[in-house]
Structures are given as structure tokens and as C-alpha cells.
Amino acid sequence: MMDENQVRTIVAEVLKHIDLHGRIKSGSIPCGVSNRHLHVSQADLEILFGSGYALKQMKPLSQPAQFAAEETVLLVGPKGSIEKCRILGPVRPATQVEVSTTDCYKLGVKPVVRDSGNTAGTPGCVLVGPKGAVTLKEGVIVAARHMHISAVEASKFGLKDMDRISIKSSGTKSVIFNNVLVRVSDKFALDFHLDTDEANAAGINNGDMVEIVA
Amino acid sequence: MMDENQVRTIVAEVLKHIDLHGRIKSGSIPCGVSNRHLHVSQADLEILFGSGYALKQMKPLSQPAQFAAEETVLLVGPKGSIEKCRILGPVRPATQVEVSTTDCYKLGVKPVVRDSGNTAGTPGCVLVGPKGAVTLKEGVIVAARHMHISAVEASKFGLKDMDRISIKSSGTKSVIFNNVLVRVSDKFALDFHLDTDEANAAGINNGDMVEIVA
Numbered sequence: 001m002m003d004e005n006q007v008r009t010i011v012a013e014v015l016k017h018i019d020l021h022g023r024i025k026s027g028s029i030p031c032g033v034s035n036r037h038l039h040v041s042q043a044d045l046e047i048l049f050g051s052g053y054a055l056k057q058m059k060p061l062s063q064p065a066q067f068a069a070e071e072t073v074l075l076v077g078p079k080g081s082i083e084k085c086r087i088l089g090p091v092r093p094a095t096q097v098e099v100s101t102t103d104c105y106k107l108g109v110k111p112v113v114r115d116s117g118n119t120a121g122t123p124g125c126v127l128v129g130p131k132g133a134v135t136l137k138e139g140v141i142v143a144a145r146h147m148h149i150s151a152v153e154a155s156k157f158g159l160k161d162m163d164r165i166s167i168k169s170s171g172t173k174s175v176i177f178n179n180v181l182v183r184v185s186d187k188f189a190l191d192f193h194l195d196t197d198e199a200n201a202a203g204i205n206n207g208d209m210v211e212i213v214a
Numbered sequence: 215m216m217d218e219n220q221v222r223t224i225v226a227e228v229l230k231h232i233d234l235h236g237r238i239k240s241g242s243i244p245c246g247v248s249n250r251h252l253h254v255s256q257a258d259l260e261i262l263f264g265s266g267y268a269l270k271q272m273k274p275l276s277q278p279a280q281f282a283a284e285e286t287v288l289l290v291g292p293k294g295s296i297e298k299c300r301i302l303g304p305v306r307p308a309t310q311v312e313v314s315t316t317d318c319y320k321l322g323v324k325p326v327v328r329d330s331g332n333t334a335g336t337p338g339c340v341l342v343g344p345k346g347a348v349t350l351k352e353g354v355i356v357a358a359r360h361m362h363i364s365a366v367e368a369s370k371f372g373l374k375d376m377d378r379i380s381i382k383s384s385g386t387k388s389v390i391f392n393n394v395l396v397r398v399s400d401k402f403a404l405d406f407h408l409d410t411d412e413a414n415a416a417g418i419n420n421g422d423m424v425e426i427v428a
Contacts, residue, residue, distance in 0.1 A: 101414035200315035
């Protein structure tokens with residue numbers, strides 16, 4: 001049998017993390033640091049790598065069915081180029097390049113912060129592969145930081161799709177990121193996605209844990 | 215004569231910015247975004263640029279007597295190099311290289327966050343100038359973000375030297391930077407110094423205004 005003190009200790013510990021309505025008050029969220037990468041359409045993939053080409057999976061990503069491909073391309077902008085930008089699979093309807101603000105300055109394109117898929121009016125760049133080059137008219141974005149979460153976990157956290165939350169990192173370079181977009185889907189694994197500038201500013205490494213603070 | 219409503223409006227507006235003790239509650243602080251740079255000793259300057267060499271001022275910096283020099287060097291690390299890293303003057307007793315975490319990964323050195331001058335045990339790198347090269351045993355740091363403020367302004371803000379504060383940027387990429395070191399001196403102009411990773415993470419450009427929030 002547990003004595004009363006043990007019960008009190010356990011209840012106090014649980015209440016640190018769950019409110020009286022059973023919702024998680026502050027949970028640890030793993031960070032996924034996104035290095036520069038691109039998603040490609042099948043048509044663009046074939047221009048870059050040859051007719052009938054299929055992406056080769058190098059390793060799976062934290063989100064189900066997503067993977068880092070073996071294939072990389074050269075990004076070229078008006079002021080500079082970046083080698084070995086990795087393609088993430090599977091192929092998508094439209095090609096989209098996701099870079100950091102630091103990368104934008106290197107390429108010489110304006111850093112435009114967008115949610116994935118919302119690329120109208122964004123800068124373009126040239127992609128160069130072993131079999132050809134694609135001139136993108138638009139599609140170069142600095143992906144807005146966001147949190148992936150399943151519907152079950154979202155209800156535990158009291159969150160719904162398209163909510164905006166604040167997320168805090170710990171340590172010497174502790175930062176609170178405001179305006180983090182919440183994306184809820186049963187296809188999603190719990191993950192706070194941020195770019196390398198954001199990770200470096202906060203002293204975050206891939207897989208580190210952060211907290212929801214508001 | 216002002217009517218009572220006008221007086222109320224003005225008092226309310228003033229109280230937004232100054233508390234009942236006359237201290238500024240939330241003031242706007244200009245940002246100084248530090249791109250990678252180095253400070254050099256006279257001895258190292260002469261190895262890099264020749265015997266008896268003196269730095270040439272290109273433009274003054276926001277802090278009194280500090281300047282960006284015309285001279286740049288090549289930084290070389292175990293994994294890569296970075297061209298045209300600018301020297302800031304005047305010369306100092308010890309050579310110190312201040313880079314972003316992004317730069318550390320490019321050079322292949324561990325990113326070590328330090329306050330300026332505290333370089334014991336930090337990584338080194340090779341500096342190459344037109345007349346010679348210097349192998350630094352240590353002195354490559356990611357400078358900890360900090361705020362410069364004069365003694366008069368510090369007392370208005372209710373701050374003292376070595377305090378730690380939180381500073382918030384506005385906009386889509388709003389971030390709160392915790393653990394910002396306060397440095398008070400009558401030689402200082404009001405300035406929040408952060409590196410390019412931090413500025414890019416928060417959507418801050420040089421000269422943008424931020425707020426003290428705690």
C-alpha cells in the first residue's frame with residue numbers, strides 16, 4: 001500500500017503536467033530542424049535527373065511516408081549558389097524550395113516567410129541536376145515554423161488545427177518562438193519544425209525537446 | 215485649456231511607457247545585427263598584412279570609437295572556409311573571431327556561445343591575409359547576445375550592469391530572446407547586439423526596434 005505522502009507526491013507530479021480537465025498543460029515537443037531542401041514535381045524531377053526517373057529513398061523522416069532522397073541539386077540565385085540541396089520525397093504536384101534566411105542572402109533572393117504550399121508571388125531560382133536545369137519562376141520560401149500533431153494528441157493539449165502557439169527552448173540561448181502554426185492531422189507525428197537559423201538562434205539541435213508556453 | 219478627457223488620454227498614453235516610479239516600462243531598443251567579424255591584436259595584424267600595418271577605417275559603428283575596417287581575412291576551419299571576414303577596429307590585446315552557429319558548421323568548429331573576451335578553451339581556426347597566416351589556438355566564439363546601454367539610460371529602464379533581460383521582436387517571426395546580458399557603460403550607445411542567425415530567426419533587420427519585456 002502507498003502511504004498518503006506517496007499519493008500526494010504522485011498527484012502533485014501529475015498536476016505539474018495535466019490540468020484538472022485532463023489536458024496536458026506543458027508537454028515536451030521534439031524538434032525537427034529542417035535544413036534547406038526541396039520538394040519536386042515528377043516533371044521537374046525528370047528534367048533534372050532524366051526521363052522516367054524515380055527518387056531513391058536515403059532515410060525516412062519523422063513524418064509518416066516522407067523521406068530524404070539520395071538526390072541533391074545545385075541551387076542558383078542572382079548572387080550565389082548552394083551545392084547539394086537535398087530532395088525530400090515523395091514527389092509533389094509542385095516544386096518548392098525551402099531555405100533559411102541565411103541561404104536567401106547567399107543566393108541573393110528576398111527571404112519570404114510562407115506556410116508550405118503557399119508560394120504565389122515568392123522568388124524563384126534555378127535548379128541544376130545531372131541531366132538538366134529547371135528555372136523556377138516562384139517557389140523559394142522560408143518555411144514558417146510550425147508544429148505537427150495528431151488529432152488525439154491535439155485534444156490532450158487543448159489545441160486545434162491552425163491555432164497559433166508559443167514554444168520555448170531552454171538553456172543559455174533560450175528563446176520563445178511566437179506565432180507557431182499548429183497543424184493537426186492523423187497523418188502527423190508530434191514535431192516542432194523550425195529552420196536552421198531558428199535552431200541556431202535558440203541553441204536547438206535536432207531531436208531536442210521544447211515546451212508549449214502559451 | 216485642455217478638457218478632462220484630453221488630460222486622461224495623455225496620462226493613459228504616458229503610463230503605457232512609464233511606471234508610477236518614473237521608470238520606462240517598455241522602451242524601444244535599436245538592433246545591431248553583427249555579421250561575422252574579427253578583432254585582431256597588432257601582432258597578428260602585422261603577420262596578416264605586413265610589418266607596421268595600421269587598420270584603415272571603412273565606416274564607424276554604432277558604439278563610439280569602434281569601426282569596420284577595410285581589411286578582411288579568409289577564415290579556414292577543418293571542414294571549410296569563409297572568405298572576406300571583416301576586421302573591426304581598433305586593435306585589441308587579443309585576436310577574437312565572432313561567427314554565427316551557421317558559420318561554425320561551415321568551418322567545422324563547435325559553436326561555443328561566450329561573452330566577448332571570454333575565449334579560454336574555445337575552438338581555434340586559421341586566418342589568412344595577403345602577407346601571411348595566423349593559426350589561432352582558441353578565440354572563435356558565437357558571441358552571446360547582449361544589450362549596450364549608457365548609465366543614464368539604464369537607470370531610466372531600472373537596469374544595472376550584468377542584469378539578464380528578455381527582449382521581444384514583433385511581426386510574423388516574433389521571438390522573445392531570454393537571457394540577454396545587459397552591459398552598462400557611459401561609453402555605450404543603446405543597442406541590442408545579436409548575430410545573423412538570431413536576426414534571421416526573428417525577422418530582424420539592422421536598425422529595427424525591439425522591446426524589453428522582462
